[in-house]
Amino acid sequence: MTTTQANDEAVKELIAALGKENVLTEMRHRVVRSASCSPFPVQQWKKHLPDIVVFPDSTDDVVGIVKIANKYKIPIVPRGGGSGLADGAVPLKHGIVIDIKRMNRILEIDEENMCVTVQTGINLLMLNKVLGELGYWHPDDPAGYVNACVGGRIGCSGFSLVGSGYGHTRDLVISFEHVLPTGEVIHVGEGGGKKIRKSSTGYRLKDLFMGHQGTLGVATEAVLEIFPRPEAEFPAFFAFNSFEDAYQTAYNLGKSGLKTLSAMVMFIICSINKS
Numbered sequence: 001m002t003t004t005q006a007n008d009e010a011v012k013e014l015i016a017a018l019g020k021e022n023v024l025t026e027m028r029h030r031v032v033r034s035a036s037c038s039p040f041p042v043q044q045w046k047k048h049l050p051d052i053v054v055f056p057d058s059t060d061d062v063v064g065i066v067k068i069a070n071k072y073k074i075p076i077v078p079r080g081g082g083s084g085l086a087d088g089a090v091p092l093k094h095g096i097v098i099d100i101k102r103m104n105r106i107l108e109i110d111e112e113n114m115c116v117t118v119q120t121g122i123n124l125l126m127l128n129k130v131l132g133e134l135g136y137w138h139p140d141d142p143a144g145y146v147n148a149c150v151g152g153r154i155g156c157s158g159f160s161l162v163g164s165g166y167g168h169t170r171d172l173v174i175s176f177e178h179v180l181p182t183g184e185v186i187h188v189g190e191g192g193g194k195k196i197r198k199s200s201t202g203y204r205l206k207d208l209f210m211g212h213q214g215t216l217g218v219a220t221e222a223v224l225e226i227f228p229r230p231e232a233e234f235p236a237f238f239a240f241n242s243f244e245d246a247y248q249t250a251y252n253l254g255k256s257g258l259k260t261l262s263a264m265v266m267f268i269i270c271s272i273n274k275s
């Protein structure tokens with residue numbers, strides 16, 4: 001079977017499983033899902049167009065897509081906001097892009113156990129808007145948080161700007177459902193149940209299935225830490241004449257143990273003296 005025949009057969013099965021509106025093959029839909037924000041040369045995007053774009057709605061949908069892809073030996077790439085800087089969401093070998101952005105539901109806000117269960121297509125902006133109305137937030141805070149989806153954070157094992165105070169993505173994701181490249185569904189966490197932060201038994205698979213850039217499958221539902229929103233947020237800006245002074249001050253502040261300090265970011269501005 002040629003690649004074109006395999007794709008045509010796969011499209012028929014994908015439409016039967018997901019509905020026509022959730023299986024896109026037009027050029028305009030494929031082009032926007034070949035790009036990423038990284039310094040990937042723009043002229044090469046057209047070399048890496050996906051053949052098919054699909055929008056799952058649930059873990060079962062993702063399982064179905066993976067099984068169809070395997071049947072016709074078509075590569076798959078999961079994609080969230082496409083803002084990852086390592087190019088992981090670019091479909092280098094074409095095939096099927098699984099766009100998870102329609103899987104954006106908040107499934108449960110558990111105030112007793114201080115966690116929220118979400119589908120991984122939700123972006124951090126949307127999530128924190130809802131949590132904020134209840135006085136909470138999920139403090140995974142990348143500079144690109146407007147675009148970043150929970151699935152993309154898991155795929156990249158992201159770095160949070162307030163990570164020194166609250167931890168980074170690996171600390172803030174408690175557990176998640178994960179569809180393996182075989183189509184099997186596993187639950188990965190800290191070795192215990194979905195909301196268990198610490199267990200002395202069971203394999204801690206969470207770290208293995210974070211930062212894999214989509215190569216180990218698709219995270220579909222995640223349980224995330226939530227915290228009370230700080231009563232006040234005060235971004236203070238200080239200017240220094242030298243990198244060493246700025247570094248030393250940041251170092252001293254970091255070592256001080258100041259409880260209200262949640263993050264420090266150093267911006268370096270070079271001015272050229274023309275005189």
Ligand SMILES: Cc1cc2nc3c(=O)[nH]c(=O)nc-3n(C[C@H](O)[C@H](O)[C@H](O)COP(=O)(O)OP(=O)(O)OC[C@H]3O[C@@H](n4cnc5c(N)ncnc54)[C@H](O)[C@@H]3O)c2cc1C
Nearest residue numbers: 080081082083084088143144149151152155159213214219
């Ligand atoms: C202006 C700007 C500022 C940024 N600042 C930061 C920052 O401060 N800290 C930081 O960590 N990053 C930062 N980034 C990078 C980016 O925002 C993050 O890496 C973010 O996690 C990407 O999320 P996304 O939904 O866009 O993922 P995508 O780019 O769509 O995907 C990223 C990777 O994860 C995989 N993936 C996507 N969804 C899933 C899923 N459901 N299951 C498994 N794998 C999946 C993809 O295949 C890909 O390999 C920044 C980016 C920009 C453009």
